[in-house]
Structures are given as C-alpha cells and as structure tokens.
Amino acid sequence: MYGNDFSAPDDAPGGGLLGEVEAAEAALREAAARARRGGPAPDEDLEAYFADVIDADQKIEPRDWMPEAYRKTLIRQIAQHAHSEIIGMQPEGNWISRAPSLKRKAILLAKVQDEAGHGLYLYAAAETLGISRDELVELLISGRQKYSSIFNYPTLTWADVGAIGWLVDGAAIVNQVPLCRCSYGPYARAMIRVCKEESFHQRQGYEILHTLAHGTPGQKAMAQDAIDRWWYPSLAMFGPPDGDSTHSAQSMAWKIKRFSNDDLRQRFVDMCVQQAEILGLRIPDPDLRWNDERQGYDYTQPDYDELLQVIKGNGPCNRQRMEHRRRAHADGAWVREAAAAYAAKRAEKNKEKVAA
Amino acid sequence: MSERSERTGKAGAREHSPLWEVFVRARRGLAHTHVGSLHAPDAELALRNARDLYTRRQEGVSIWVVPAGAITASSPDEKDAFFDPAADKVYRHPTFYEVPDGVAHL
Numbered sequence: 322m323y324g325n326d327f328s329a330p331d332d333a334p335g336g337g338l339l340g341e342v343e344a345a346e347a348a349l350r351e352a353a354a355r356a357r358r359g360g361p362a363p364d365e366d367l368e369a370y371f372a373d374v375i376d377a378d379q380k381i382e383p384r385d386w387m388p389e390a391y392r393k394t395l396i397r398q399i400a401q402h403a404h405s406e407i408i409g410m411q412p413e414g415n416w417i418s419r420a421p422s423l424k425r426k427a428i429l430l431a432k433v434q435d436e437a438g439h440g441l442y443l444y445a446a447a448e449t450l451g452i453s454r455d456e457l458v459e460l461l462i463s464g465r466q467k468y469s470s471i472f473n474y475p476t477l478t479w480a481d482v483g484a485i486g487w488l489v490d491g492a493a494i495v496n497q498v499p500l501c502r503c504s505y506g507p508y509a510r511a512m513i514r515v516c517k518e519e520s521f522h523q524r525q526g527y528e529i530l531h532t533l534a535h536g537t538p539g540q541k542a543m544a545q546d547a548i549d550r551w552w553y554p555s556l557a558m559f560g561p562p563d564g565d566s567t568h569s570a571q572s573m574a575w576k577i578k579r580f581s582n583d584d585l586r587q588r589f590v591d592m593c594v595q596q597a598e599i600l601g602l603r604i605p606d607p608d609l610r611w612n613d614e615r616q617g618y619d620y621t622q623p624d625y626d627e628l629l630q631v632i633k634g635n636g637p638c639n640r641q642r643m644e645h646r647r648r649a650h651a652d653g654a655w656v657r658e659a660a661a662a663y664a665a666k667r668a669e670k671n672k673e674k675v676a677a
Numbered sequence: 678m679s680e681r682s683e684r685t686g687k688a689g690a691r692e693h694s695p696l697w698e699v700f701v702r703a704r705r706g707l708a709h710t711h712v713g714s715l716h717a718p719d720a721e722l723a724l725r726n727a728r729d730l731y732t733r734r735q736e737g738v739s740i741w742v743v744p745a746g747a748i749t750a751s752s753p754d755e756k757d758a759f760f761d762p763a764a765d766k767v768y769r770h771p772t773f774y775e776v777p778d779g780v781a782h783l
Contacts, residue, residue: 384752431733438730445714448696454716455693511713518734657718661693664719 338498342516345501349509352379375576380506383449391575394568395505396450397466398577403443404461405469408642410436412476413485421479425529429482432522439515446507462647470628471558473636480533480540480547486526488548488555488593494519495589496559504576527596534600541601548597549605557623557631559586565625590620696745697723699730701737709741717742 367386374381381387410433417433420426444454460466471489476482497519500512533544560566560582572578580588590609597604612619630636694716700709712731717723723742732740751759767773776783 384750434729434733438733441715441730442713448714657693660718660722664722667719 338494339517339520341498342501342513342520345498345509346513348378348502349380349513375504378576379504380509381504382506390571391577392450394572394575395508395577396447396452398568398572399443399447399450399508400452400457400460400466401468403440403447403457404466405472406436406440406443407461408468408472408646411642411645412472412474412638413482415476416479416482419479420482428525432486432525435518435522439518442511442514446511449507458650462643462650464634464643467632469558470631470636471554472642473631473638474551474554475638477550478543478547480530480543481551483526483529483533483544484547484551486522486524487530487596488526488551489558490519490522490526491593492555492558492589494523495585495592499579499585502576502579508577527600530600530602534602544600545602548602552605553623556586556589556620557625557628559583559589561625561628562622587617590618594618694718697727697742698745698748699723699727700741700743701727701731702739703737705738709739712736714745720744 368388371381371385371387371391374385381391413429413433413436417426417429420429444457447457448454457466461468471492476485494516497512497516501509501516503509503512530544530548533540535541563569563581563583566582569578569581573581593604594609606621608619608621610619611617631639634640695718696714696716697720698714699712701712702709715723715726715730717726720742724740727740727742731737763769
C-alpha cells in the first residue's frame, strides 16, 4: 500500500479496483492454462479460428492471424493511449519545480516517471501489431493521431495536481481495469502493469486533496476550485454517450472493450460521491442525486460539444501541448543522432577487436 | 510487449534506436522472465533504460537485454508439426509407468 490509505475498508488491496486487477491477472493465467494447444488446424478457416479464440475468452497473440480491422482498431486505441501517457506528463510536469514540499516534489517526480514508463509499455504493445514506434511518434506529431482530451486543460494551482491524481487517474483506472481482460494479450498484460501503478497515482492525488481540504480555509478553497474545474472534463474522458460512440459495438464484440462508455462513467460517478464526502469537498453538480430505482447516482452529463471541440484541437491547451511535444522531438534530434553514431562506432570497434 | 509480429521484426532494423527484449530475474534462485521491450541505441543504454523502466519497484535483481533481431521465434503455423512429437511420447513422463503395490521410495 502506498502512503496513507483514506479509502473505505472494503476498498483495501484485495478488494476494490486493485483487487479486480489481480483477478484479471489470475484470469489471464487461467485462460493460458486451458488454452487449446497449437494454432488453427491446417484446413481450419482462420476467421472461424479467431472467433473461436475470442469466444473462449482466450488471448490473441502477436503472431496469430487477426482481421485487419481488429489490428487497425487496436493500433489506434493503444497508440492513442500511449500518446496520452506522454502528453499527460506536461500538465503535471508544470508543477514539479513549484511543488510545496520536498516530499511532494519527490512523489510528483516518481509519478511523472511512471507516466513515461506507461507510455513505453504501451508503445511496445502497439509495436507487436506491426507498426514501429517512430511511425507512431510521427503520427502524433503530425496530428493524425489523438491523445486524451483531458490533457488539454491547464493546471492552474497546486491543487490541480491533486485533482488530476484523484479524478483524472481515477477515471483512467475505471476505464483501464476492464482492459486488463481485453482479448489482445500484449495490451491486457500492459494494462495489468499500468493499473497497479496508476493506483498509486490516484491515491497520492487523493491524499493531496485530503491534506488541502483539512488545511487552512484558503487551501480548502483551492482544493474545491480544482475539483470544480476538473470534474466535467474527467467525466468526458469516458468518451461520447453510447448512442454516439463510433467504435463501441465492434470493439465490444471483439472483447477489446468490455463495458460501454456510459456504464463506466456511471461507475466512476458512484465511486466519487463517497470519496468526495470523506474529503469534505463538493462535486460541482447540483443535480447529483441517489436514484434508488437504478441503484446509482443521477448526474449531469458533461458538455459533449465542448469535448468535441477539444478533440478537434480547440481546447485551452491543445496548441501548447503539441508545440511542446514537437519542440522536444525536434530539439532532441541531434542527441538521438549522437547516440546512434556512438553506438555504431562502438560496434565497429568491437568488430575490429574480434577480427584482430 | 512479447513476441513481435513478423512485420515489426523487419521495421525494427531500419530504426535509429533498435528494439531490445528485456528479461528480469525477480529474486535469487528464479529464472529470468521476459518482461517487455524497449528502444535504445546500444546495449548499455538498453540496460539503463530497462533498470528505470522495469525495476522501479524492486521487481528484480538481474536484467538481461537482447537485441530483438537476435531472437528467432517459432511460428504459430507450424505449432502442431513442431510440438506434436511430445504428445505421442507419453512414456517420457514418470507417471506413464505403473508401480506395483507396496513398492516404497520409487
């Protein structure tokens, strides 16, 4: 367990979301244990074989046959996910030099380092589908692939770092835990790794807000302001409502996605209400109410027109984020070339040594 | 994150910063296990990146990095032909043999 645990007793490791990650990991091993040995029979239809593997809740592996559309949709989803981890380092990185204590600064550094690691795991998973990381980086930089809309919002105060941990990473986990059971093996395995670490991020964010909410009135107001600004963008992270989601039906049939956008959003809201109560902070939704019939909270939907605008590139920080990423890539070109030249020189020298 | 598809195997060779497969031994006495892959210009940087990337939380005591291009993998198409001989040689398992009642230490 990382740091102080403020969550309810039933949310301790072994239960709650972390418990689900562990269950998914166990299921992965079980699936491997009952997998049919060998690939398709020589006369077996590849499509039927693929469907068979998916139906049996088995994993598709890189060298298995898969429909071209399955490959494409996975590349799109995993790459976007990887890009989000990389761009997501910017809003938080904005506060590294200004973190209020050495401890908070060290934690934030560790967290941003994790995000870089998540980006790399995910790029590696995408690469198993037959695309290179260089190509993916090019697709991001040229704006042909997207990253999560949430990272186009600015971090205006220290409390935003807490709100990102609690709400943004919280929404990410709710979204990602089911992906631990995704039908594509490398993605499922990467998600298990990511979720375990993401759980640290969510808790550290919650702790920041808890500390602020129990500090001076000024600190509490800062925490409330951060939640007020991050709540709806976090709800929008789950994507458009089910009726407007273009990829959902096929992704669910292929067991890439296991729950609909709206189901996950509902789950997130239900979790947050109780957590906000313990923080002593208010979720900025006057229409938030328990619905006894549905056994869930009624809540106000985020502004999907705004989401669309942000995805199109018109959010508050889209240009800044992309410019920063492009500049880092361009300015780093000579360093990459130097490293490659040095590696080539050393390889040459080793060859001479062997020959001599 | 694990075996490459055939397409990436080829793409990897052109790159600046080739692909490496990473194996970590979690504790003394265990075998090295494949944990993932990464890009690095040379073996030393691959090792350093692997340290940062895969052992941030005391996951291991030893790391191997191998250029992905140096690995030859079996193909799923030939799985049956390749692995089947094991199936019809059940006598390779000790459980194949019946032990008469009353024999000890066998």
